[in-house]
Amino acid sequence: MALKGMRPVHVVAGGVSKFAKARPDRTFQPIVKEAFDEALQDLGLEFGRANELIDGTVGCYFSDHFMRQLKAATMVQDYLGLCPKPSHRVEGGGATGGLGFQEGWKSVASGLMDVCLVFGWETMSHVQTWKGNEFIALASDVSFDYPVGGFYSGYYAMMVVRHMHEFGTTVEQMAHVSVKNHTNALHNPYAQKRLKLSVADVRAAPMVAYPLTRLDICVMSDGAACVLLASEEGLASIEKAAGRSLPRVVVTGVGRGTDAMRMADRPHGEVILLPHEKPSDYKGLKYPGVHSFRAGRMASKQAYEMAGVKNPIKDLSFVELHDAYTSSEVQTYEDMGLCRYGEGGPFAASGKAFLPGIDYGLRLRGQGTIPVNPSGGLIACGHPVGATGLMQAVFALWQLQGTIPRHFGDAALQVKDARRGAIHSHAGTGTYVTVSILERQD
């Protein structure tokens, strides 16, 4: 089901800067340009020709605090030589990149633009980690939440403690996510943390906020990513300029959801059902409480309906989701309907979300059913907030193009015959969530 009057939008190319703890060698604009240059190089398009074709941009970054530079997206726009074309900045916490991707989609789908560049970045190294945690915690109610001990890892810890209480989820099940994502990243040269770990290593790491250890939590990063979106006409002009035809990867679904800023305000009501679920699946479950992300469920439901996804575990080839915490990956399996609510823990340990053909050092019965975060996700790649949702879009594009072996210099992470993938971007304690569906069409 396409939206009335909306045009199909192609994901044409993308680029990602190598994520790092700190990039003092460059200010943010050239880091974004690294991603932009990579996208152009991939297309074989020279700078001047590309800039003729781009109708406008969406600039994504989360925090003005991290850089002490307002209107920073303008500085990228001019650095890329794209003035005086239209542009706007998108900010939506951790979901900034996902929202920006969808704003780019809107610009093209609506007919406003034929070619739209969406770029995003974050340079978080300008402040110490603990100050960075403070800035991030300002994305919680500063009257009632922040002053009590504002710390996102603490918030997520409380959410998963309730998940454990409600469903019996274990810390070892969560640790499986860390092992998977860090191991996947061994084959992804863009990733910041590439580690071979065991469940015991994850649990032995320093405790940050019970039950989350340092290896359950993503790290702060400096990095950038960008994607080029186009209409049929836009794609035709890019193909003409590049002198070759390009694989068709189309955005077939977009969805968004929200939830109350204060976790304390989340209701305890009925589950929002996906097409393959029925009310009797969730008798007596109070939803979303603090154990589930209603925004993620809403975003998934909308995106699936638009894309015609009936049963996500069967209809998707892979998922790149927002694993800021191992716990939130487990919770998101459920929100996205990869398993039922309450089954996220056993699902994590079953191996279903692991890639086939990789040795994780674990006994996994269902390995390779629906690879989740084949790139390594936020936990291993890093989380330069404004870039993260776009990094997912780029990795998803490469999966669908079948070009992971070329881009990563390693075929291990290429999902075989990838036809349809979902990307999931998530803000706050689940306050904004976006889900977008990308499909190969040829």
Place this chain on the structure above:
Amino acid sequence: MARRRQPRRIARPTRRARRAPPARPGAPAGTPAPGRAETLEGTVVFRVPFPEQLDDLKGMSPIIVKQPYHIDYVHSFGQDSPFFAGLANRRLLGTRCPRCDYTYATPRLSCMVCGSETDWVDLPKTGRVHTFTTCYFGSEEFLPECPFSLILVEFEGADTLFLARLVGAQPKEIRVGMEVEARFLRNAKFKPTDVYFVPRRP
């Protein structure tokens, strides 16, 4: 042998220059004349390595400076102010919707369910731990307080929860469902931490 370069424009101010009278009318005494390499903090930078060839500049290490940023925000609790006045008077207040009876343990003036304006109500001083954590690290502001325990409290008769500190319990003792009771700071600071919770002792 390399050609001797022209003297750099950036000069070290002499003691005399630092004591020099204001270069511009109205500038405080000691302000160096324009062109002097002195920042507002008085930092003087000199002998910055510089290559012979401009092409070599791309191999230069980045110059990294510190830029301080201190602000006092004037924050009004606005419509939520009575909550903080309540804490200063050892009262724990929530709000209740007169139309649908939905009760907020963290106050809000507008009911999320039906949009009506809510009324202030007293909350019970005892509740149960809905969920918890102990933070061993934290944001810079709270690092000196680590480790500290956070709980979401559920109250009889309230539909939503309340975020607070739990004091007087070892991390290993904290359980979901555990009974807790409110305590108030003797001297209110007008922060939500003016109320904290302790395990309820029989």
